[in-house]
Amino acid sequence: MLSLYRPGTSPVHRARAGLKLAGLAALGTGLFAVPRIEVVLAALAAVLATGLLLGRLPAGALWAQVRPVWLLLAGLFGFHLLVTDALTGTVAVLRLLALVLAAAVVTATTRVTELVAVVEWLLRPLEVVGVRPARVGLLVAMTLRFIPVVAERAARIREAQAARGASGVRLGLLVPLLVQVLQLAHTLGEALDARGADDVPVRRPRRA
Amino acid sequence: MRWGRPGAGAAGTAPPLPRTDVELREVTHAYGDRTVLTGVSLTLTESRIGVIGANGSGKSTFARLLNGLVVPTAGTVLVDGLDTRTQAREVRRRVGFVFQDPDAQIVHPTVAEDVAFGLTNQGVPAGEIARRVDEVLVAYGLDGHRDHPAHLLSGGQKQLLAIAGVLVMAPQRVVFDEPTTLLDLRNTRRVARVVDGLEQDVVVVTHHLELLAGFDRVLVFEDGRVAADGTPAETVPWYVARCG
Amino acid sequence: MKTRDLAYVALFAAIVAVLGQFPPVPVPGIPVPITAQTLGVMLAGSVLGARRGALALLLFLTVVALGVPLLASGAGGLGVFVGPTAGYLYSWPVAAFVIGWLTERFWRRYNLAWALVANLIGGIAVIYAIGIPFTSLYADIPLSASAVGALAFVPGDVVKAVAASVVAVAVRRAYPVIELPTRRATAG
Numbered sequence: 001m002l003s004l005y006r007p008g009t010s011p012v013h014r015a016r017a018g019l020k021l022a023g024l025a026a027l028g029t030g031l032f033a034v035p036r037i038e039v040v041l042a043a044l045a046a047v048l049a050t051g052l053l054l055g056r057l058p059a060g061a062l063w064a065q066v067r068p069v070w071l072l073l074a075g076l077f078g079f080h081l082l083v084t085d086a087l088t089g090t091v092a093v094l095r096l097l098a099l100v101l102a103a104a105v106v107t108a109t110t111r112v113t114e115l116v117a118v119v120e121w122l123l124r125p126l127e128v129v130g131v132r133p134a135r136v137g138l139l140v141a142m143t144l145r146f147i148p149v150v151a152e153r154a155a156r157i158r159e160a161q162a163a164r165g166a167s168g169v170r171l172g173l174l175v176p177l178l179v180q181v182l183q184l185a186h187t188l189g190e191a192l193d194a195r196g197a198d199d200v201p202v203r204r205p206r207r208a
Numbered sequence: 209m210r211w212g213r214p215g216a217g218a219a220g221t222a223p224p225l226p227r228t229d230v231e232l233r234e235v236t237h238a239y240g241d242r243t244v245l246t247g248v249s250l251t252l253t254e255s256r257i258g259v260i261g262a263n264g265s266g267k268s269t270f271a272r273l274l275n276g277l278v279v280p281t282a283g284t285v286l287v288d289g290l291d292t293r294t295q296a297r298e299v300r301r302r303v304g305f306v307f308q309d310p311d312a313q314i315v316h317p318t319v320a321e322d323v324a325f326g327l328t329n330q331g332v333p334a335g336e337i338a339r340r341v342d343e344v345l346v347a348y349g350l351d352g353h354r355d356h357p358a359h360l361l362s363g364g365q366k367q368l369l370a371i372a373g374v375l376v377m378a379p380q381r382v383v384f385d386e387p388t389t390l391l392d393l394r395n396t397r398r399v400a401r402v403v404d405g406l407e408q409d410v411v412v413v414t415h416h417l418e419l420l421a422g423f424d425r426v427l428v429f430e431d432g433r434v435a436a437d438g439t440p441a442e443t444v445p446w447y448v449a450r451c452g
Numbered sequence: 453m454k455t456r457d458l459a460y461v462a463l464f465a466a467i468v469a470v471l472g473q474f475p476p477v478p479v480p481g482i483p484v485p486i487t488a489q490t491l492g493v494m495l496a497g498s499v500l501g502a503r504r505g506a507l508a509l510l511l512f513l514t515v516v517a518l519g520v521p522l523l524a525s526g527a528g529g530l531g532v533f534v535g536p537t538a539g540y541l542y543s544w545p546v547a548a549f550v551i552g553w554l555t556e557r558f559w560r561r562y563n564l565a566w567a568l569v570a571n572l573i574g575g576i577a578v579i580y581a582i583g584i585p586f587t588s589l590y591a592d593i594p595l596s597a598s599a600v601g602a603l604a605f606v607p608g609d610v611v612k613a614v615a616a617s618v619v620a621v622a623v624r625r626a627y628p629v630i631e632l633p634t635r636r637a638t639a640g
Contacts (some may be wrong), residue, residue: 003518003520024530024534028534035592065527065529065531066531067527068526068532068535069535069537072535072537073536080592080593084592088592091592092591096536096590099534100531100534100535103532103533103534104529104530104531106530107529107530108529110519112518112520115517115518116518135453135458136514138458139462139511140514140515140518142315142316142458142462142463143462143465143466143469143511144317145316145317145322145358145359146462146463148357148359150463150466150470151470154470171615171618171619174491174615174619175619175622177467178495178623179626179627181463182460182627182629183627184309184311184312184459184463185456186456186459187309187313188312188315188462189455189456189457189458189459189460190277190305190456191307191315192315192455192458192459193300193455194275194277194313194374195315195325195373196300196301197315197329197455197458198297
């Protein structure tokens with residue numbers, strides 16, 4: 001599964017994932033606390049410098065994450081021109097642009113495993129209420145593992161239905177797909193048990 | 209009895225594996241109001257045991273009882289004297305399980321990560337995990353695929369990966385639930401050779417009767433009971449005749 | 453959480469991802485093409501129930517945040533979580549939870565009508581109740597403008613709620629997960 005991570009050895013790549021995420025959070029909070037054009041412009045410049053110069057990322061890596069929100073931002077600016085004024089609009093739009101770019105820098109310079117480790121660390125306080133942080137990594141891995149499996153099963157069902165004369169019935173695809181996936185989940189649960197995923201002492205089987 | 213078989217998956221340096229005996233005492237199992245096994249009592253000590261029978265005869269449930277994936281509604285299953293109901297984790301370390309559909313038991317996106325999964329769960333140190341994973345990947349011809357996405361493997365390779373992921377945990381007995389049902393002839397033979405070469409004791413549930421040549425014992429299931437129990441020569445022709 | 457619940461959660465996160473890759477369907481009379489991803493939100497709640505449904509969506513969003521571009525728009529990474537419409541993403545686990553919670557309440561008499569009630573409340577009301585104010589605050593526009601912008605998506609979401617309800621009722625008949633009175637048999 002393709003990740004948006006771009007391998008590299010820059011200082012930004014080597015910075016700790018937790019630090020980068022904390023920086024992103026601080027930036028988000030700061031930009032909303034101080035909605036002033038000079039602050040927003042400075043933040044935008046700092047983010048671009050961090051990503052392009054310090055992190056040596058190709059501009060395309062950042063653009064890839066701006067593209068999905070590009071139209072929205074343009075529309076937002078147009079709206080502000082009509083309703084409020086150009087300055088408010090510029091602040092609102094550039095603020096979001098800076099944040100999206102900063103997030104893109106973190107995503108492009110941080111390995112998935114490092115981010116998973118941060119998520120597990122953040123969840124650690126929840127251990128007292130029974131959350132097992134170590135499972136986050138397993139769940140993420142399982143999701144990535146099963147996306148192609150589910151896609152393949154969907155394609156196979158579509159073929160089978162086409163062979164029987166159905167065409168483009170999407171709803172009809174979903175019921176057999178979900179049932180197959182639920183059956184798969186049942187066996188997968190057994191396989192996790194068989195391979196020792198349930199390491200912590202468990203309650204005894206409740207069903208007899 | 210087969211001792212000291214050439215171990216395709218074993219570390220090579222390890223001493224002969226201890227045997228794992230399984231005893232079923234008056235085992236009955238029901239899913240809701242549907243009873244799938246009735247009063248089965250058996251002691252499994254042989255190294256090569258086959259299980260055959262029609263769909264719905266209780267074979268798969270029987271297989272799952274052997275390592276505690278399913279606990280009996282009534283009766284007891286003991287693995288080396290350990291009750292599967294109360295000591296499931298200890299039992300599962302001794303008895304590995306390979307499922308029919310490899311897609312359902314490969315849990316990590318890439319080959320080497322998946323093989324390491326069981327060892328990680330057992331808390332094996334990282335260095336030893338790397339060594340054992342390498343050994344198993346070489347043994348099953350998967351060493352050229354270690355960082356490949358699992359979903360790009362062929363059906364046969366996926367089943368070999370699934371088997372590798374179980375054998376790396378060094379169980380003493382391995383239960384195979386129809387390991388070749390989804391495979392073509394060539395891959396069926398490949399998996400059969402792997403099963404044959406295992407140093408571990410095995411229980412193989414299958415519809416491929418030719419896999420059972422040379423086995424020590426074959427159980428025939430019918431309507432949740434053991435209808436026949438003996439050598440392949442005694443049971444397989446009887447089963448074939450009964451299937452009409 | 454039992455290991456089987458882990459399997460359900462991971463596989464449903466995968467389903468939501470796969471639904472996002474389905475090509476958008478243009479429907480006559482509806483201004484924006486329908487993507488199937490929020491269908492996954494509704495199905496997760498309707499099929500898995502509150503807890504597992506919400507966790508499946510949390511997991512899906514986590515994988516997106518980790519940098520895997522799984523959203524229907526082709527987007528991924530942390531950027532989408534700080535974009536102007538991020539509120540809609542944040543609403544998904546809540547929506548799945550509400551749908552699941554309602555579905556569990558309706559489970560004994562569950563049919564198309566009850567399924568529709570759950571999916572309209574959780575899959576539309578909850579999502580807009582979170583998404584609209586978020587965009588308004590975040591993009592510094594009035595609530596009404598944010599709401600008007602969202603209106604274009606309502607017809608498509610109603611179509612999805614109906615679709616999810618039809619599917620959920622059929623899946624409940626074939627393979628009920630929310631209430632498992634007995635362990636399901638495996639072939640053999």
